[in-house]
Amino acid sequence: MEKLFVGKDNFLKFVQNLVERFSVYAPVEKEDFLFYEKVNQENIDKIKVDTRRAIHPLKSFFLPARRKVSEYFNSSLVHEQQNCVILGAKNCDLHALKISDSVYSGEKFGVEYKDPFYIEAREKTTLISFDCLSPDEVCFCRLVGVDPFPGEGFDLNFSSLEEGFIIQVGSDKGEKLIKENEALFSAAEQNMINKRDKNRERVVKLIEKNNREFKPAKSYRELIRDSDASPVWKEHSEMCVDCGGCNQICPTCRCFLLTDSKTKDKYERHYLWDACLLTGFARVAGGANPRPYLHQRFANRLLCKFYFFPENINLDACTGCGRCIAVCPGKIDMRKVFRDLAVEKKITVGLEK
Amino acid sequence: MNNPYEPIKTQILKIIPETAQIKTFVLKPENHFEFNAGQFIQLTIPGVGEGPFTPSSSPYEKEKMEVTIMQVGKITSTLHNMKENDLVGIRGPYGNRYPVDEWRNREILIVGGGVGLAPLRSLFLTLTYNLKEYKKIVLCYGAKTPEDIVYKESILNKWQKEFAGKISFRVTVDVGDEKWKGKVGLVTTTLDGIDEEVSNISESIAVVCGPPVMMKFTTLKLLDVGYTPEKIYLSMEKNMSCGIGKCGHCQLGKFLACRDGPVFTYEQLKDIPAIWD
Ligand code: SF4
Ligand code: SF4
Ligand code: FES
Numbered sequence: 001m002e003k004l005f006v007g008k009d010n011f012l013k014f015v016q017n018l019v020e021r022f023s024v025y026a027p028v029e030k031e032d033f034l035f036y037e038k039v040n041q042e043n044i045d046k047i048k049v050d051t052r053r054a055i056h057p058l059k060s061f062f063l064p065a066r067r068k069v070s071e072y073f074n075s076s077l078v079h080e081q082q083n084c085v086i087l088g089a090k091n092c093d094l095h096a097l098k099i100s101d102s103v104y105s106g107e108k109f110g111v112e113y114k115d116p117f118y119i120e121a122r123e124k125t126t127l128i129s130f131d132c133l134s135p136d137e138v139c140f141c142r143l144v145g146v147d148p149f150p151g152e153g154f155d156l157n158f159s160s161l162e163e164g165f166i167i168q169v170g171s172d173k174g175e176k177l178i179k180e181n182e183a184l185f186s187a188a189e190q191n192m193i194n195k196r197d198k199n200r201e202r203v204v205k206l207i208e209k210n211n212r213e214f215k216p217a218k219s220y221r222e223l224i225r226d227s228d229a230s231p232v233w234k235e236h237s238e239m240c241v242d243c244g245g246c247n248q249i250c251p252t253c254r255c256f257l258l259t260d261s262k263t264k265d266k267y268e269r270h271y272l273w274d275a276c277l278l279t280g281f282a283r284v285a286g287g288a289n290p291r292p293y294l295h296q297r298f299a300n301r302l303l304c305k306f307y308f309f310p311e312n313i314n315l316d317a318c319t320g321c322g323r324c325i326a327v328c329p330g331k332i333d334m335r336k337v338f339r340d341l342a343v344e345k346k347i348t349v350g351l352e353k
Numbered sequence: 354m355n356n357p358y359e360p361i362k363t364q365i366l367k368i369i370p371e372t373a374q375i376k377t378f379v380l381k382p383e384n385h386f387e388f389n390a391g392q393f394i395q396l397t398i399p400g401v402g403e404g405p406f407t408p409s410s411s412p413y414e415k416e417k418m419e420v421t422i423m424q425v426g427k428i429t430s431t432l433h434n435m436k437e438n439d440l441v442g443i444r445g446p447y448g449n450r451y452p453v454d455e456w457r458n459r460e461i462l463i464v465g466g467g468v469g470l471a472p473l474r475s476l477f478l479t480l481t482y483n484l485k486e487y488k489k490i491v492l493c494y495g496a497k498t499p500e501d502i503v504y505k506e507s508i509l510n511k512w513q514k515e516f517a518g519k520i521s522f523r524v525t526v527d528v529g530d531e532k533w534k535g536k537v538g539l540v541t542t543t544l545d546g547i548d549e550e551v552s553n554i555s556e557s558i559a560v561v562c563g564p565p566v567m568m569k570f571t572t573l574k575l576l577d578v579g580y581t582p583e584k585i586y587l588s589m590e591k592n593m594s595c596g597i598g599k600c601g602h603c604q605l606g607k608f609l610a611c612r613d614g615p616v617f618t619y620e621q622l623k624d625i626p627a628i629w630d
Contacts, residue, residue: 072397109597113598269358
């Protein structure tokens with residue numbers, strides 16, 4: 001498809017138009033992190049759409065930490081999902097949606113039982129993504145085969161240049177938004193596209209440089225095979241305080257718990273985020289627990305990403321977004337876990353000095 | 354909107370005490386509900402929560418369904434305090450079934466321990482519905498004491514008479530009492546001399562359900578006497594929340610017990626660490 005261009009001023013007009021019509025969420029900087037905030041006239045000039053991923057995982061828009069999923073027996077749940085626009089998603093965010101899509105609306109995880117709440121939220125959300133320009137130190141997308149710029153999964157994608165943005169249309173939804181604001185856009189010229197490609201190359205190199213010491217000669221999938229008994233899990237989980245923060249912040253961690261309660265006149269069922277790092281996650285009513293030790297649960301989280309998901313849908317369930325590294329109070333870094341697994345298996349790790 | 358988290362309103366028609374800690378609940382769902390032996394349901398105690406249970410009644414019985422439940426935690430204790438006519442909810446049926454069609458013309462050995470006989474009763478009733486399809490059926494069962502035997506009347510008397518000469522029964526208790534005239538010993542001892550009953554062990558089917566240790570030692574013994582890993586069927590008890598392949602609780606290696614199980618062959622599980630825990 002033909003690529004479009006929008007100048008800086010017209011871009012602001014475009015965002016204004018969106019804010020007038022939809023609930024628009026975009027990253028805003030607070031201390032060291034970017035958080036998604038609802039865009040309004042006060043914060044509209046503070047949004048940071050083209051730097052790096054927000055610390056908020058996108059899943060919270062589709063799988064909120066707590067959601068009512070049933071009012072049973074005497075009433076039926078009225079559920080309202082608003083149309084919204086997410087501005088400033090990054091490729092790792094889009095990539096993570098492939099995982100949650102597969103679980104909540106795909107064929108491999110219960111064909112007959114898709115999650116209607118997730119599906120509705122996905123349908124009513126427009127995703128406007130941006131190329132990453134200044135990745136975080138903990139970002140390692142390239143180590144797991146993810147690029148810092150999107151190729152698919154967006155409605156519109158923007159690539160920043162000094163003079164404005166190149167726009168790529170990814171869906172009918174995106175196409176419609178463009179048509180509705182046609183006067184703001186022009187055709188992108190080849191030299192602009194060349195500049196965009198240069199930027200992309202620069203960012204790829206930067207990420208590879210940042211991760212030079214962690215790059216193994218084999219994929220994480222291969223490194224984790226048959227690693228259950230490795231001492232690496234114990235060593236690295238020593239600093240883990242079992243908080244489950246890595247689960248909550250991870251865009252591809254999708255586990256949850258259903259809980260029931262009774263209010264004055266009805267029974268309610270809620271969906272609640274759960275965390276596989278927590279002791280009781282897999283314990284059965286009779287008391288048996290397949291993963292009683294922390295190092296087993298710690299290993300399980302990464303086995304889920306690089307063994308369970310690849311076996312099921314042939315995709316790694318990790319996008320290299322580095323959020324789990326950024327939030328861990330124990331300063332645990334999964335890149336180091338894999339580096340040590342590589343060392344243990346005598347597989348080269350780390351690029352030329 | 355088809356909401357997979359929504360339970361079907363269900364009435365408790367009858368409660369049958371089995372042992373001091375086990376009761377069978379006869380349930381009547383408001384909507385039409387069918388299942389196959391081996392599949393499980395999520396049973397809702399309104400306002401309290403849900404738990405996974407495998408029906409113990411015959412799938413051919415369409416009007417009502419039975420589940421046999423041991424009191425072990427919050428959900429099951431609340432359930433044990435409920436009365437006839439009370440309301441519960443069910444979702445399902447979920448998971449796979451025993452592949453009985455593949456078992457035609459084979460010898461089938463069923464081994465149950467404690468309350469693990471519940472799903473096996475549903476299987477037993479499925480097999481006996483078409484008894485002539487199968488070459489032979491042997492039912493082995495072990496309970497802690499005579500007091501702990503579930504479906505006592507059926508297993509010690511009614512079925513033995515009804516299927517005399519067609520099905521052999523081997524029942525044992527870990528510890529007997531003065532009235533007990535049957536065998537005493539762990540359930541694995543019912544497999545001693547099994548080759549006198551089953552003529553072609555390597556081609557025959559074994560189905561096991563019970564507490565984890567019982568399943569472990571029974572499986573090892575079955576392998577020992579010549580059963581093959583792909584013909585040993587195990588019903589795995591896992592923590593389950595959604596029942597529909599989404600919540601991640603029941604993950605077992607590359608499998609989800611609610612989607613790929615709860616019935617697995619030992620061949621599928623044998624390389625997964627800590628399957629018995
Ligand atoms: S965030 Fe760190 S400390 Fe918390 S559970 Fe995860 S690995 Fe452990
Ligand atoms: S495991 Fe860590 S790096 Fe991978 S997707 Fe989750 S939060 Fe991001
Ligand atoms: S019980 Fe939720 S995934 Fe199996």
